Amino acid sequence: MFKSLLENVKLNPPLVHNITNYVTVNDCANIVLASGGAPLMADDINEVEDIVSISNALNINIGTLNKRTVESMVKAGKKANELGIPVILDPVGVGASKLRNEAINILIDEIDFSVIKGNMSEIKALYTKTKNTGGVDVQEEDVIDNQNIEEAIEFVKKVAKRFSCVIAVTGAIDIVTDGEKVRLIRNGHEMMSRITGTGCMTGSVIATYCGSNKNDVLSATVMAITVMGLAGEKAYEKTVAKGEGTGSFRTYLMDSVSLMDYETLKEGAKVEIR
């Protein structure tokens, strides 16, 4: 699976249109480049349709949304749907404020998403419309582990059926499903949750792989999350070996994504097919 997905990115490097937040925007642009795509960050309502028209994927991230950018997201998303370009949504911090909830309702109503990716608190807030006090981070009670994994899988399948798209829930164990097929990914390291942006970057990598593999967005999503997780493991090893901290880890994470190849994936991927 990984081989052809990687080859497709090499053969047809995707242009990835990101409408994202101003916290992690630079990391998102660099991670698209590191995974073989070309990033374009553009959120003015007067240009988003033109940008979507030359892109292979659209990544919408509501991290620092405002009235202006939400309007741009809707316009871009509709254009992408019209052109058959995959659209990825990261509902950052949904459930934390009225503005975020209202924006998500509009986006979900107006746009057909290929993939919605978030941590478990975000995905729960999206589905149950409950409050999310974790902000952009997962709440303690929503952490997925070996004890609650079966229950979590059933829940995420329900969410995928409701929204008719692939749902990817990230965390120590990642769950990816289209409502029928289920994939678990056990790669990654806890240090990934100690820098901001690993979730946003994961969304950008998903968009990159989906851009070149739009006929199999489930596999493209699994691959993106596996690449991020494996890169996180490599980055952690290097950080610890050098006695360094989270700043270096962030750099090594980018290095590891840029150096990722089929052999490393084949050896290190911990993907379970259900």
Ligand SMILES: Nc1ncnc2c1ncn2[C@@H]1O[C@H](COP(=O)(O)OP(=O)(O)O)[C@@H](O)[C@H]1O
């Ligand atoms: N405790 C953990 N162990 C292993 N990998 C993790 C852990 N927490 C997060 N990750 C990985 O970090 C990336 C970002 O996930 P996450 O922290 O859930 O996103 P967000 O920052 O949006 O909450 C994903 O690739 C995920 O697999």
Ligand SMILES: Cc1ncsc1CCOP(=O)(O)O
């Ligand atoms: C801290 C913060 N605040 C608004 S967006 C953002 C970044 C969130 O990034 P991630 O979800 O990747 O941790």
Ligand SMILES: [Mg+2]
């Ligand atoms: Mg996030």
